[in-house]
Amino acid sequence: MEDHGLHSSSSKPLSDARSFGHVDICRILEAHGGIDPVGLDSQAPYYEIDHTEVNMTDRILIGEGAYGEVYLVRWRGTEVAAKTIRSSIASNQTVKENFLKELALWQKLRHPNIVQFLGVLKHPDRLIFITEYLQNGSLYDILKRKGRLDTLSAVAYALDIARGMNYLHQHKPRAIIHRDLTPRNVLQDEAGRLKVTDFGLSKIVQEKDAHGYRMTGGTGSYRYMAPEVFRRESYGKSVDVFSFALIVHEMFQGGPSNKGEDPEKLADKRAYEDSRPSVSSHVYPEPIKLLLRECWHKNPDRRPSFEDIILQLEIIQERLQQKALASCCSCVVL
């Protein structure tokens, strides 16, 4: 695999042109062999791990997703997760290059609520990448195990996800849209903190128009898919806010509310009949109901940003903590 080097001065103009969004200049530079070492269009992530450093024969299978299996392995004495990409996917050169571009981007991200990317295994015929290992598994597993969460835990988890997502959406020079935010793509660390993962489907926002960032295409899991994505309309960052609302709803509910229903039909009803999960039950505190309704609003422009969501959740959390403390104190007095 060719390493273009991080600071190759001869190829830096393309990075600069990309970061400033000069599309025409990018085309000219690309036509003359320009490459982008900053990583928005890198052919190779910078951190490659020699495959001899990871003993894949002692691997333990921990999960399987649409792209391949995930294994627990040891790298330099540390437990890490090795994500293998099916050869049917990785053998397609364009897909592989796109994937490596996503990894190059992920490699630069650092946030307590984002799963840490560690490197790509230099393997002759397989595409395998390494991330930190989160032993408590996914939010999907947690909800399956525990069922409905208590209000304070649900709010704390919602804050974790919102903080990770806010970091992605605030990414410069372009926002990162996750596009596939689901309970399976939210993992829990030893300390109980949630982290967002799986940026394989996320893309750097390419265009900005008068209404904000927009891009076209359709990816992601149907159950959490925003109506505009299902309708294959142009969409922006707020698709992640929609998915977030459905995840928060599940935390109060203890899992998806329409488990039996075909996810594609569900997405169809959301897209064409404005159907939304019910929040009538008493388990939802009033400010959470209001927040969910804002977040899954049919008009994407009416959905709040993650920055706003964090502010709202922090207020909700503080009130809940005060209430819990007050009721605890009255117990003691009694």
Ligand SMILES: Nc1ncnc2c1ncn2[C@@H]1O[C@H](COP(=O)(O)OP(=O)(O)OP(=O)(O)O)[C@@H](O)[C@H]1O
């Ligand atoms: N870094 C990790 N640490 C611990 N477990 C992980 C890690 N990454 C993934 N897993 C586990 O492996 C499972 C499969 O992960 P993967 O990301 O491949 O697929 P998915 O998110 O379940 O589905 P999809 O591929 O459709 O997004 C996860 O649900 C999770 O339980």
